[in-house]
Amino acid sequence: MLVIDFLQLSQDLRRQTPFFYHTPTEKWACQSISVTTINEQDCLVIKMVARPKSLQQWELAVLLNKPEYLTMPIYLAVADELVAVYGFRMTQGEAWLN
Numbered sequence: 001m002l003v004i005d006f007l008q009l010s011q012d013l014r015r016q017t018p019f020f021y022h023t024p025t026e027k028w029a030c031q032s033i034s035v036t037t038i039n040e041q042d043c044l045v046i047k048m049v050a051r052p053k054s055l056q057q058w059e060l061a062v063l064l065n066k067p068e069y070l071t072m073p074i075y076l077a078v079a080d081e082l083v084a085v086y087g088f089r090m091t092q093g094e095a096w097l098n
Contacts, residue, residue, distance in 0.1 A: 029054030
């Protein structure tokens with residue numbers, strides 16, 4: 001998923017909606033973003049950490065809404081592994097990235 005698509009999908013969420021990623025054993029929270037090159041293409045990487053508090057919708061929107069980021073695909077850095085983001089689903093007031 002590209003950053004511009006993510007911003008479009010998430011703009012209707014409550015501003016305080018937290019974003020998480022779920023593995024069978026852990027709940028991962030968004031901590032920070034960075035830009036890296038994967039297969040000779042610039043990509044945006046969201047660093048995930050195992051903690052209860054995550055970045056919220058408005059914080060991610062502020063961090064991601066830069067012209068140079070809009071056409072970059074989004075990946076999650078989860079336990080030393082990069083996972084592509086394809087969307088998210090809402091569960092009990094939280095957005096779960098998948």
